[in-house]
Structure formats: C-alpha cells, structure tokens
Amino acid sequence: MTQFHGFQAWLDEATRDLCDEARARVERELLAHYEDAVRSAIASGATEADAHAEVLARLGDADAARKGYNDAHLTRDEESALKDRLAISGRQFLFQLTALVAVSLNAANAVDIITRYSSDLENRITQNFPTASFTMLAMILCAVGLGVYGVVAVRVSHKRSDLRSALRWYRSLWLVSGFIFGASYFAASLMIIQSVTILDVTVGMSQIVVGALAAIFESRSLARKLSYGSFPGGVSGATS
Amino acid sequence: MNLKGTLPTLILQTLSSPEPKHGYRIAQEIKAKSKGVLDFREGTLYPALHGLENRGLLESFEAPENGRVRRYYRLTEDGRKELAKERKEWKKLATGVRLVLEGA
Numbered sequence: 001m002t003q004f005h006g007f008q009a010w011l012d013e014a015t016r017d018l019c020d021e022a023r024a025r026v027e028r029e030l031l032a033h034y035e036d037a038v039r040s041a042i043a044s045g046a047t048e049a050d051a052h053a054e055v056l057a058r059l060g061d062a063d064a065a066r067k068g069y070n071d072a073h074l075t076r077d078e079e080s081a082l083k084d085r086l087a088i089s090g091r092q093f094l095f096q097l098t099a100l101v102a103v104s105l106n107a108a109n110a111v112d113i114i115t116r117y118s119s120d121l122e123n124r125i126t127q128n129f130p131t132a133s134f135t136m137l138a139m140i141l142c143a144v145g146l147g148v149y150g151v152v153a154v155r156v157s158h159k160r161s162d163l164r165s166a167l168r169w170y171r172s173l174w175l176v177s178g179f180i181f182g183a184s185y186f187a188a189s190l191m192i193i194q195s196v197t198i199l200d201v202t203v204g205m206s207q208i209v210v211g212a213l214a215a216i217f218e219s220r221s222l223a224r225k226l227s228y229g230s231f232p233g234g235v236s237g238a239t240s
Numbered sequence: 241m242n243l244k245g246t247l248p249t250l251i252l253q254t255l256s257s258p259e260p261k262h263g264y265r266i267a268q269e270i271k272a273k274s275k276g277v278l279d280f281r282e283g284t285l286y287p288a289l290h291g292l293e294n295r296g297l298l299e300s301f302e303a304p305e306n307g308r309v310r311r312y313y314r315l316t317e318d319g320r321k322e323l324a325k326e327r328k329e330w331k332k333l334a335t336g337v338r339l340v341l342e343g344a
Binding site: 030063065067069 | 303
C-alpha cells in the first residue's frame, strides 16, 4: 500500500495542471500500465516492494512527464480561458438580440403612428416628424450601445483591470438607455398624439424592463468574473 | 540508449500490425524488439501517444480487458503514410551516418 502511494504521488505531480477530463483519462491509462508492470515484475521473481520501486523508477521524472501531458492535453488554465471566451461570445449574442428587439419595438411604434395618421397629409408631416426623429435617435443610441459593448468586450478579454470599469459601463449603459427609451416614448406619445395607447405603454415599459434586466444580467455575470482565478488573453494588467 | 525524438516513430511502427494495442504492450514490444537496447522512461510514452492521436496519426478506443477498461490504439491512414515517410527518412539518415563513421 505504501509503495502504491509513491505511484499516486508521481501521478499527482504528472497530471496536476490538467483539466479534469484529461486528468481522468491519463490516470486510468497510467494506473492500468502500473498494475500490469508491477504484476509482471512480481511474476519475474521480484518482491512486491522491489516491483513497485522498479516500475516507479521506469516511469522516470514526473516533471518531464507533466510537461509532455500539458503539451498533449488541455490544462485547467486553458480550459478556463476557453470557457471565458465562450461566455463572452454568449453575452455578445444576448446583447445583440436585446438590442435588435429594442430597435424593432421602436420601428414598430413609428410605423404604427405613421399608419394612424397617414390619411391626413398635414398631420403626417407636422406630427410624425418628431416621432421619426425619436426613432432615429433610439436606433443611434442602440448602435452606440453596441459599439461601446464591442470595445468593452475586446478590452475585458485582455486586461482584468478593465473588468471593473466594464462592470460600471454595462450597468449604467443599460439602465440609462432603458429609461431614456421608455420615458421618451411616453413623452413623445403625449406630446405628439396627446394620448397614450396600449402599444405605447407596452413599448415604453418593454424598453425599461429590457434595459434593467440587461443591466442586472451583465453586472452579475461580470461580478462573477472579478472573483475568477484566471482570465483569457493573460492577466498582465493591475487588478485595481 | 536515449530515444529522444524517435519514440513517436517507434510507436507508429509498433502499431503498424492490424491489431490495436494498449500503452503497456506498446512499451513492452519496443523494448523486446530492440532486445533491450532501446529503453525509455515509460512516463513519457503516453504524452507521445496522445500527441500522435492529436495529430490524427493514431486513433484510440476504450474496451474491457480482464474486468477493467483499457484504452487501445491503432494507426490511421495518415499514420501509415507518416510511418512510411519516417522510415524513408530514417534509412537516409542511417546511410549518411554510416558513411561518415566508416569514412573516419
């Protein structure tokens, strides 16, 4: 049993950097190899203690083996980096999806207002112009939001220190844009149409809710990252 | 004798027979065929095997043997091509080394 501990220590050292899946595979193979070799040595006349010592010596330097395994398999750090990159891609997709929903809601509301007043040319020109401008403004805000997100996403993938500022950016960007979009709809509806329809309320509230949810989601996701041990692209920056 | 750099070629050669083999058997065959001249640290065998598998020169599968699961390896078509290339290069190198040593 004591002899087997020598092998276990060798194995722990050789596989210490590997991700769980690779480590399990290597351990299974090496354990079977070790057991065969010990059995064979005992069959050749060695005592059990000598057999263990001989087979352990034949395995060689655990540090050299570790380097070989690290080259051939995914290490824990590499696995974490991959997961981080996938998580960032996932959030980018979610952001773009919510931005698309926001833009679509703006466009739908604009079309609805234009349709309601299309029978009256004068009304269409004088009353719909501010709404169209607002829709344009909303779309520009969305585009700026996407741009800011893209810049932040690239930066956080390189420096962990930027993650803290990214967290503040995300939170404020989403909350502010959500409230601006929502409140603007109520204001625009009251000023232009002198009434607020069900669609206006739905669109306005949706904008606020989408903005708030996105702010919460991004904040939580990034807050988790701040306490994470490793980060893609190397952690070269200060962590202030 | 130091096997540095040649272990992958020896592994490919050992696996050139049709039957798949596990790591321990590959190690034993290399030692037996070289009549003990070629020895290597067995801890380096598996990184070499896994590296060859990553390059697509070997494929592996798990199968039960004596009540436990073992991983077996066999050559792929690319592995056969690589082995043929390595053998050709090795013969060329051996000829060159022999000519230099005999000339001295």
